[in-house]
Amino acid sequence: MTESAGTIVSEGKPPPRKVEAQAVPSRKASREGLLEGVRKAGVTAIFFAQLLAACVPALSRPRLIIAQIYNAGARSLIIIMLSGLFTGMVLGLQGYDLLHRFGSEAALGTAVALSLLKELGPVLTALLFAGRAGTALTSEIGLMRATDQLTAMEVMAVDPLRYVAAPRFLGGLIAMPLLTAIFIVIGLFGAQLVGVQMMGVDRGIFWSQMQSAVALKDVTEGIVKSLVFGAVLSLIAVNEGYHTEPTAEGVGRATTRTVVASSVLTLLLDYVLTAVFL
Amino acid sequence: MADPHSTSQPSPEADAVIDVRDVHYAIDGRPIFAGLDIRVRRGLITAVMGPSGTGKTTLLRLITGQIYANRGHVSVFGREVGDMGRAEIYATRKRMGMLFQNGALLTDVDVFDNVAFPVREHTNLPEPLIRTLVLTKLEAVGLRGAAHLMPAELSGGMARRVALARAIVMDPEVLIYDEPFVGLDPISLGVILRLIKQMNEALGITSVVVSHDVHEIATIADYSYLLSEGKVVAAGSPAELAASDSATVRQFMTGGAEGPVPFHYPAADYASELLGEPA
Numbered sequence: 001m002t003e004s005a006g007t008i009v010s011e012g013k014p015p016p017r018k019v020e021a022q023a024v025p026s027r028k029a030s031r032e033g034l035l036e037g038v039r040k041a042g043v044t045a046i047f048f049a050q051l052l053a054a055c056v057p058a059l060s061r062p063r064l065i066i067a068q069i070y071n072a073g074a075r076s077l078i079i080i081m082l083s084g085l086f087t088g089m090v091l092g093l094q095g096y097d098l099l100h101r102f103g104s105e106a107a108l109g110t111a112v113a114l115s116l117l118k119e120l121g122p123v124l125t126a127l128l129f130a131g132r133a134g135t136a137l138t139s140e141i142g143l144m145r146a147t148d149q150l151t152a153m154e155v156m157a158v159d160p161l162r163y164v165a166a167p168r169f170l171g172g173l174i175a176m177p178l179l180t181a182i183f184i185v186i187g188l189f190g191a192q193l194v195g196v197q198m199m200g201v202d203r204g205i206f207w208s209q210m211q212s213a214v215a216l217k218d219v220t221e222g223i224v225k226s227l228v229f230g231a232v233l234s235l236i237a238v239n240e241g242y243h244t245e246p247t248a249e250g251v252g253r254a255t256t257r258t259v260v261a262s263s264v265l266t267l268l269l270d271y272v273l274t275a276v277f278l
Numbered sequence: 279m280a281d282p283h284s285t286s287q288p289s290p291e292a293d294a295v296i297d298v299r300d301v302h303y304a305i306d307g308r309p310i311f312a313g314l315d316i317r318v319r320r321g322l323i324t325a326v327m328g329p330s331g332t333g334k335t336t337l338l339r340l341i342t343g344q345i346y347a348n349r350g351h352v353s354v355f356g357r358e359v360g361d362m363g364r365a366e367i368y369a370t371r372k373r374m375g376m377l378f379q380n381g382a383l384l385t386d387v388d389v390f391d392n393v394a395f396p397v398r399e400h401t402n403l404p405e406p407l408i409r410t411l412v413l414t415k416l417e418a419v420g421l422r423g424a425a426h427l428m429p430a431e432l433s434g435g436m437a438r439r440v441a442l443a444r445a446i447v448m449d450p451e452v453l454i455y456d457e458p459f460v461g462l463d464p465i466s467l468g469v470i471l472r473l474i475k476q477m478n479e480a481l482g483i484t485s486v487v488v489s490h491d492v493h494e495i496a497t498i499a500d501y502s503y504l505l506s507e508g509k510v511v512a513a514g515s516p517a518e519l520a521a522s523d524s525a526t527v528r529q530f531m532t533g534g535a536e537g538p539v540p541f542h543y544p545a546a547d548y549a550s551e552l553l554g555e556p557a
């Protein structure tokens with residue numbers, strides 16, 4: 001009985017010492033986590049400033065930048081085109097189904113174009129870019145770090161920030177709007193394929209409605225978003241690769257961090273930019 | 279032998295290309311150097327030896343200005359590394375060449391472009407002249423025929439030789455070798471040894487060789503330093519080190535498991551740990 005009463009008491013009022021013992025490390029851990037987060041943000045900000053400074057001289061080496069536009073852009077083309085096509089086709093199907101309920105099939109072109117230009121084009125391209133080009137950038141630079149190639153450049157009096165990081169950053173920055181534009185164009189084609197060819201929406205109405213409803217502001221929103229995503233995602237990929245722990249495990253972790261941070265930041269920034277434009 | 283600077287060879291300070299004085303350096307509070315003194319004289323091959331983990335590679339990073347000493351002085355070509363700005367550090371590095379343990383070749387370009395890399399970055403020489411220069415250096419290391427190969431197609435020894443060609447392509451005054459013999463077969467090892475000696479004799483390059491391969495080093499070094507526990511424990515010509523009666527030197531030169539340098543990492547009592555008893 002005494003035992004049972006004791007149990008009830010201990011369940012109702014946990015011993016204060018126990019609570020204290022759990023709370024202190026938890027507070028300490030969260031404080032350390034916060035400090036680590038602030039430190040990492042500071043390191044990234046300093047790296048970004050150094051990277052921007054290195055971009056100026058890197059512009060005088062267009063050959064290196066073109067090679068990186070090819071790596072980040074041209075090599076992502078197939079995945080971007082395929083994704084754009086299927087996204088457009090799904091939009092065509094869903095859009096037609098939805099608009100048909102209200103007898104507004106004529107607005108299909110406008111709905112698809114605005115969805116692709118303002119949201120799906122930039123966001124999906126950014127997510128695909130993070131998975132394809134971002135991981136490639138991080139692992140490539142990370143392996144250069146792990147195999148002493150960056151150190152060798154330093155010792156040869158060649159700034160790796162200028163030779164390796166800046167061209168890759170600029171390559172990603174330039175490739176992203178181009179990939180987004182291609183994604184949108186292919187997406188529109190896919191939507192037209194389903195809406196006009198399969199569902200029977202009038203071709204003239206599909207394109208003319210789109211022309212009259214889509215304003216320059218909508219196109220600008222898409223371009224600005226893709227430029228911001230290009231800068232942020234390239235920065236994340238290059239930064240993670242440049243500061244990776246020089247081991248196989250370190251490169252793997254950096255690559256994972258690139259995908260996670262890029263995806264979350266893309267969606268977060270998309271909300272912020274949409275709010276700014278509305 | 280106890281004083282590394284009182285040698286049989288002349289040792290005027292003006293002759294020192296690299297001078298490391300009373301250097302203290304720690305990583306995360308763990309001391310790596312505690313009063314390190316090393317002097318590298320012009321035109322000589324200086325070996326820096328020591329057991330693994332004694333900070334040999336860290337010493338090279340201090341010399342090339344990748345890291346800075348917590349205390350003490352590191353001077354290269356008569357200038358204090360800690361006082362140099364970024365531009366001066368880069369200018370100093372152009373006068374040095376470094377051979378990395380794994381070669382550190384750029385993996386996305388072929389052997390020719392690897393060797394041409396520093397020349398293209400630092401000069402405006404016309405391409406035909408760069409070609410001649412690169413082929414000359416590749417011929418010197420016996421790999422002119424491998425100019426078109428990618429680094430992934432090279433053996434460890436070949437990669438090391440390409441890295442050597444790249445290190446000498448700018449005609450440096452000082453060549454630094456970080457563990458140049460690790461993982462090499464006897465033939466490649468012999469080739470690298472011969473090349474180090476040739477570079478020193480034919481081109482008059484001052485060489486710093488960091489290694490723990492005692493017998494190989496003994497055949498080419500003019501002067502050797504033996505590091506242990508963060509400082510120089512012995513210095514002298516290879517013959518002087520071989521004749522040393524210091525227990526640390528004897529253990530290192532003969533490869534003994536027991537001695538001043540313990541074989542076992544500090545641990546609890548073996549029997550107690552096996553029996554699961556608390557430490």
